[in-house]
Amino acid sequence: MAQQIELTNTVKDSQLGQRLDQAIAELFADFSRSRLKEWLLNGKVQVNGEVVTKPRTKVMGGEEIILQAELEDEERWEVQDIPLDIVYEDDDILVINKPRGFVVHPGAGTPDGTVLNALLYHYPNIAEVPRAGIVHRLDKDTTGLMVVAKTVPAQTRLVRALQKKRNFVREYEAIAIGRMTAGGRVEQPIGRHSTKRTLMAVTPTGKPAVTHYRVAEHFREHTRIRLRLETGRTHQIRVHMSYLQHPLLGDSAYGGRARIPSGASEELANHIRSFDRQALHAVMLKFEHPISGEEVEFHAPVPDDMVEMAEALRQDAQEHGLQEEF
Structure with missing residues (x-):
């Protein structure tokens, strides 16, 4: 099942005059701007108890923002007991050494037997993280290091660091x-x-x-x-x-x-x-x-x-x- 989330925050006085989509990007920085905007457009954001769907709505400061949304999991992918070469692990990230012949993500011609399928087996909770925490890929026959996020905040920040x-x-x-x-x-x-x-x-x-x-x-x-x-x-x-x-x-x-x-x-x-x-x-x-x-x-x-x-x-x-x- 998808993970239900409900988060509450208050618009800062320093955000006076900001657009709503900009304001929630600062208030809920653990999620990407594109994901927050999608939730906003789909009626998942309330301002002082009222659903607002227009990104350009101006905020004045002091408004209570409630975010109610779903994080889609990866249940459609098969869970498979495939060994992983773990280089490092803590509560938030995982670094693996990928061997040759190991596809990272299911796709056309490779529906299973991938790094993603292995991650779902070894770390069931990673299903709550987009793409099972995969933030960058290696080609099937390229070997070496990949970092995987085990939580949504870690995934969001790693993707942002890569993009910037x-x-x-x-x-x-x-x-x-x-x-x-x-x-x-x-x-x-x-x-x-x-x-x-x-x-x-x-x-x-x-x-x-x-x-x-x-x-x-x-x-x-x-x-x-x-x-x-x-x-x-x-x-x-x-x-x-x-x-x-x-x-x-x-x-x-x-x-x-x-x-x-x-x-x-x-x-x-x-x-x-x-x-x-x-x-x-x-x-x-x-x-x-x-x-x-x-x-x-x-x-x-x-x-x-x-x-x-x-x-x-x-x-x-x-x-x-x-x-x-x-």
Whole structure:
């Protein structure tokens, strides 16, 4: 069942002349402006005992505001006993290390078996939080760190921090195809691909997207890189690296076809050909705890498949006399 909520607050004298939608956004800051406005329009807000549905209604200060609404749960999704790799947990948040092959949210073609289904099993009360507390996603075959909110206030504040790019740092490790000369910044809008509707692309009509990257290690035909997201568009790193003509190793969807260094051993060639996912791992998360305000930072070790791939490329580079610059 949906969770029924009833909250009461009083308009501050300092809010004199504000629009009602602005006033309730300040008074009930644990909820997003869009959700509060929807409740307002649907008659869920009373001012001095009278239902008001017009966002532009002015407040004078001293009015009693009553908010009566429902928080929809996620009961339509199946509850499944799927193990989670917990990096950190407290009463408000959960940080997990997601393995490859694990979809985050049910969708077309993946109705269950997802992180969301697992969260509903391990934390039944998380059904009261929108999207079961999921505030950002990783692609199915991208590994690494995700933060999940266990309460509505934590979810609202984490989403707000992400949207405002405020003290929320996401760092990734990747192996790109080609020898990159230096780090840099990609600022190119990303939207749905014009013909391949399951993919994204750099397009003038897309949403703003910014990715920062730096070179961590050179190999002969590949580069190990570290990246930071300034925005969080779908497939952002994969699309931006493809745009730079340095797609990620193993990312066949965005042009990451196997590139075998000349004179490479058959063992290395087979290793590169058999790497069957994008070489991308969310290695670090840093943000302000949504309730305590304390800065927290989490790390997840690079998974074995990427470690072994980097070591094989490193050995090949050394055997062919490449002097690493870093």
